[in-house]
Amino acid sequence: DDKSCDVVVVGSGGAGLAAAIEAHDKGASVIIVEKMPITGGNTNKASAGMNAAETRFQQQAGIIDHKEWFYNETLKGGKNKNNPQLLHYFVEHAPAAIDWLDEKGIQLNNLTTTGGMSVDRTHRPSSGAAVGGFLISGLLKNINDRGIEVMLDTSVTEIEMKDGRVNAVMVCDEEGTEQRISTKAVIVATGGFGANAQMVTHYRPDLADFVTTNHKGATGSGIALxxxxxxxxxxxxxIQIHPTVEQNTAYLISESIRGGGAILISQQGKRFVNELDTRDKVSNSIIALPEHYAYILFDEQICTQNKAAETYIGKGLAVQAATLAELADKLAIDPESLINTVERYNQYVKQQHDEDFGRTTGMRHPLNQPSFYAIQIAPGIHHTMGGITINTNTEVLDTNAQIIKGVYAAGEVTGGVHGGNRIGGNAIADIIIFGIQAGDQAAAYAKKH
Ligand code: ADP
Structure with a gap:
C-alpha cells in the first residue's frame, strides 16, 4: 500500500501548508503528513499578526516604513544573535509574502505594532480576528482547492536516505500501522518543542516551573528526525517566555492588546515597564515583581477593536468593572494608586510622551471608556527560537554546514532567524516567507532528480 510523490511535507502548521501550496503550484506532487488529528499546529494559536516592512497595505494606510528599520529592530530585539543571511532574506521577502497570501484570498491589511517595533508593521485580518485561525483556514481552503492530500493522525518517524539523498519517509498512523512513502524531497515543518517539558528543561533548567502556551504537538520530534x-x-x-499568559488556563493574552493601547500594572497599582519593550524584557520585569505576576488593563475601546479581547472576556479570564475604583476593589489594589496610575498614563497619551518608561508605541487613546478590564498574567514558555540549521534556500545543513540533499526545513523547527529573542509578529512572517521558499526549492529539486 505504499505511496509515492515528489515532495512530502511534514507538519501542517503555517509553514507546512504554505510550502505545500507553493510546491504544488510549481508543478510538484505533494503529500502532507500531520501527526495530530487536526491541522494547524501552534499556528492555530497565533494571535498578533505578520510583520513586514514596505508593504502595499502600509502604503495604503500612509505608514512610512523601511526594510532597514525592520532589519535593525529585529536584530536588536534578537540581541544581535540572529543569523544575518537568514534575517536579510526574511526582511527582503516579507512584502512579497504578504502579497502571496493576498493572492490566495488571505488578506492582512489591518496594521498594529508589537514589542520592539517602532512603527505599525504587524499585519492582521481586517475583522480584528486572531491571525492564526484566519491564516490556517485560508491556507486549508487553498490546499483543498488544489486537491493536496493531508494524512492526519500520522507521524513521520524516519527520513530514509540513499546514496546521500532523500529516498523515502516512514510514517506511522495512530493505530501503529507503518507505511513507506517514496519521495524525491522532504520539507520538515514540524514546529518547535515548547510543549516538551523534558526537552525544554534539558536546555533550560531554569524554565522547569513555567506553564506553556503551546499545543500538545509541539514536541520537537522533527528536530530528532x-x-x-x-x-x-x-x-x-x-527559549522565549511570553510575558502575558493567564496562568490557570495557560491562555496567551495577545501582544496586540498592548499594541492597541493596554497597560500593565502591578498588585500595587503601578506601571513598571514600557509595555511594548521586547518580550524578554517585559517578562523579566514581571518576574522581578514581588508577586511575580501583573495585570493587563484595558478598556472598552480596545475590546471593540480586537476580537481577542472579547474571547478572553467570554472565557471568564477578565475581571470587569464599570469604574477604575471598582476594578481596583475587585483586584484588592489600592484604588487611589490605580486611578493615579491610569490618569498619569492618559496624560502621557495626550502628550505622546511617556515620562516614566519611555513607551513610544501603542499609545493610541486614553484608557477612559468603561467597562474596564484586567487579566492577571505572568510569563509562560512560548517559542523555541533555536532549531535546525538551514541556509536561505531552506536546505538543511549538517553539523559541518554541508547541505543534506533533498531535505528542507521551515518555520519554528529551524533556528537562526530570531536570534536570542523573537519579536511578536515575526513567527508568522517566518513561517510564510520560508514556507514559500521551501516549497519553491523542494519543487525545483524534485524536478531535477
Ligand atoms: P510552524 O509554525 O513552524 O508552521 P506549527 O507548530 O504551526 O509550526 O506546525 C507544526 C505541525 O507539525 C504541528 O501540527 C505538529 O503536530 C506537526 N508535527 C510535529 N511533528 C510531526 C511528525 N513527526 N510528523 C508529522 N507531523 C508532525
Missing part, C-alpha cells in the same frame, strides 16, 4: 540524518542545530537554549 533531522538529527538522525546528521542535521545541525543552533541556539537550542534560546
Amino acid at each position: 533531522l538529527q538522525k540524518i546528521g542535521a545541525g542545530t543552533v541556539d537550542m537554549n534560546e
Whole structure:
C-alpha cells in the first residue's frame, strides 16, 4: 500500500501548508503528513499578526516604513544573535509574502505594532480576528482547492536516505500501522518543542516551573528526525517566555492588546515597564515583581477593536468593572494608586510622551471608556527560537554546514532567524516567507532528480 510523490511535507502548521501550496503550484506532487488529528499546529494559536516592512497595505494606510528599520529592530530585539543571511532574506521577502497570501484570498491589511517595533508593521485580518485561525483556514481552503492530500493522525518517524539523498519517509498512523512513502524531497515543518517539558528543561533548567502556551504537538520530534540524518542545530537554549499568559488556563493574552493601547500594572497599582519593550524584557520585569505576576488593563475601546479581547472576556479570564475604583476593589489594589496610575498614563497619551518608561508605541487613546478590564498574567514558555540549521534556500545543513540533499526545513523547527529573542509578529512572517521558499526549492529539486 505504499505511496509515492515528489515532495512530502511534514507538519501542517503555517509553514507546512504554505510550502505545500507553493510546491504544488510549481508543478510538484505533494503529500502532507500531520501527526495530530487536526491541522494547524501552534499556528492555530497565533494571535498578533505578520510583520513586514514596505508593504502595499502600509502604503495604503500612509505608514512610512523601511526594510532597514525592520532589519535593525529585529536584530536588536534578537540581541544581535540572529543569523544575518537568514534575517536579510526574511526582511527582503516579507512584502512579497504578504502579497502571496493576498493572492490566495488571505488578506492582512489591518496594521498594529508589537514589542520592539517602532512603527505599525504587524499585519492582521481586517475583522480584528486572531491571525492564526484566519491564516490556517485560508491556507486549508487553498490546499483543498488544489486537491493536496493531508494524512492526519500520522507521524513521520524516519527520513530514509540513499546514496546521500532523500529516498523515502516512514510514517506511522495512530493505530501503529507503518507505511513507506517514496519521495524525491522532504520539507520538515514540524514546529518547535515548547510543549516538551523534558526537552525544554534539558536546555533550560531554569524554565522547569513555567506553564506553556503551546499545543500538545509541539514536541520537537522533527528536530530528532533531522538529527538522525546528521542535521545541525543552533541556539537550542534560546527559549522565549511570553510575558502575558493567564496562568490557570495557560491562555496567551495577545501582544496586540498592548499594541492597541493596554497597560500593565502591578498588585500595587503601578506601571513598571514600557509595555511594548521586547518580550524578554517585559517578562523579566514581571518576574522581578514581588508577586511575580501583573495585570493587563484595558478598556472598552480596545475590546471593540480586537476580537481577542472579547474571547478572553467570554472565557471568564477578565475581571470587569464599570469604574477604575471598582476594578481596583475587585483586584484588592489600592484604588487611589490605580486611578493615579491610569490618569498619569492618559496624560502621557495626550502628550505622546511617556515620562516614566519611555513607551513610544501603542499609545493610541486614553484608557477612559468603561467597562474596564484586567487579566492577571505572568510569563509562560512560548517559542523555541533555536532549531535546525538551514541556509536561505531552506536546505538543511549538517553539523559541518554541508547541505543534506533533498531535505528542507521551515518555520519554528529551524533556528537562526530570531536570534536570542523573537519579536511578536515575526513567527508568522517566518513561517510564510520560508514556507514559500521551501516549497519553491523542494519543487525545483524534485524536478531535477
Ligand atoms: P510552524 O509554525 O513552524 O508552521 P506549527 O507548530 O504551526 O509550526 O506546525 C507544526 C505541525 O507539525 C504541528 O501540527 C505538529 O503536530 C506537526 N508535527 C510535529 N511533528 C510531526 C511528525 N513527526 N510528523 C508529522 N507531523 C508532525
